[in-house]
Amino acid sequence: MKIVILAGEVSGDNYGAFLAENLKKIDRKIEIYGTGGKKMESSGVEILERIPFGKMGYLGILKDIRRYWFCYKSILKKIRKIKPDLIIFIDNPGFNLKILKAIGKDIPSFYYIPPKIWAHNYSRIKILRFTKGVIPIFPFEVDIYRKENIPCYFFGHPVTDIIDFDCRKEEILNEIEIKDNIPVIGILPGSRKEEVEYLLPVFIRIIEILKKKHNIQAVFSAVNGEISKIEKRIMRRFKVSYPIWEKSIYPFIKSSDLILSASGTVNLEIALLKKPFIVFYKTSPLNYLIAKSIVKLKFISPVNIIFKREIVPEFVQKIPYKEVIDKIEGLLEKKKIFNQQMEYFEKLKEILKEKDVSERISLFLVKECLRNI
Numbered sequence: 001m002k003i004v005i006l007a008g009e010v011s012g013d014n015y016g017a018f019l020a021e022n023l024k025k026i027d028r029k030i031e032i033y034g035t036g037g038k039k040m041e042s043s044g045v046e047i048l049e050r051i052p053f054g055k056m057g058y059l060g061i062l063k064d065i066r067r068y069w070f071c072y073k074s075i076l077k078k079i080r081k082i083k084p085d086l087i088i089f090i091d092n093p094g095f096n097l098k099i100l101k102a103i104g105k106d107i108p109s110f111y112y113i114p115p116k117i118w119a120h121n122y123s124r125i126k127i128l129r130f131t132k133g134v135i136p137i138f139p140f141e142v143d144i145y146r147k148e149n150i151p152c153y154f155f156g157h158p159v160t161d162i163i164d165f166d167c168r169k170e171e172i173l174n175e176i177e178i179k180d181n182i183p184v185i186g187i188l189p190g191s192r193k194e195e196v197e198y199l200l201p202v203f204i205r206i207i208e209i210l211k212k213k214h215n216i217q218a219v220f221s222a223v224n225g226e227i228s229k230i231e232k233r234i235m236r237r238f239k240v241s242y243p244i245w246e247k248s249i250y251p252f253i254k255s256s257d258l259i260l261s262a263s264g265t266v267n268l269e270i271a272l273l274k275k276p277f278i279v280f281y282k283t284s285p286l287n288y289l290i291a292k293s294i295v296k297l298k299f300i301s302p303v304n305i306i307f308k309r310e311i312v313p314e315f316v317q318k319i320p321y322k323e324v325i326d327k328i329e330g331l332l333e334k335k336k337i338f339n340q341q342m343e344y345f346e347k348l349k350e351i352l353k354e355k356d357v358s359e360r361i362s363l364f365l366v367k368e369c370l371r372n373i
Helices: 009-026 038-042 057-063 065-082 093-103 122-128 141-147 193-213 225-237 249-254 266-272 285-294 302-307 321-332 336-351 357-372
Strands: 002-006 031-036 046-050 086-090 109-112 133-135 184-188 217-221 258-262 277-281 314-316
Touching (some): 002 065, 009 031, 009 086, 031 065, 093 122, 109 357, 184 249, 193 217, 193 225, 193 277, 258 266, 266 277, 266 302, 277 321, 321 336
Parallel strands (some): 002 031, 031 046, 086 109, 109 133, 184 217, 277 314
């Protein structure tokens, strides 16, 4: 049995890795190929092309369009040579939909974490008809696909598989000196180079303003060594120095009293670990204008998208620092905003209560794959 998993971005690499691990548990003889990063490779996937490239926004992709085009042609050629029994697309719609369109129904496929057609470009649903079905991660998506007569299989959100709920904050305390009884502000500036370059100066300014008013300490997180180097370079530019944590984010989150975070899946991880947080998004002015004209979403954080209201404060592009500081103080002092977050984070745990999501999806996919052989 041959399966190809096509993932992109850090979250896709994580979900692809969990999927591959569970597929191998079902049958060690399954040959798994794919696109992704180190997590998928360490899970036994033979990497066809190493992505993500870490590009952010439309301009970032355009600047590297030749590389994407080469990657696209290379992957198509390798897939046709492998002749897999099944292809699993994971998120990354800008790239994966082009592959799906080129392959059509020649090879059976499922789209796991399908494009957010409910946010923009609903016409993409036509391409999804090439698949045997979609496996969404938000409950509200089910009705959308069923209404369009696209086979839809919902198992829950795989973020519950990824989080290490049993981790201890001592794991970080042993390596980074954090003083007792002084609030810790944890900074999660994102996983992509451009994202970090735009957001880190914002976070540094916020911390510097806070330090003038409050006795606080800050710790920054970096997803890998490359991002850590970027953070250190930016800190040098601003003539500041803060500890940077490169390992698992879970002890990092647990040791923080408040998180300032880029938008993304990590927001769900913070919420499920019941830590108060604020979400930020910033990119180039042109990227922002393009995105604003295309994306029709009231909120950017998945937590707020699920509840259809602002549970977590969001600051997009233009950052009103006084308002940000007011929100931070409200959360640190455990005022109304803090209590509201804790209430809704508990509700989120109930919504995303499904366990072993990746395992059950893997079992489903193997059964589907056997039907095709």
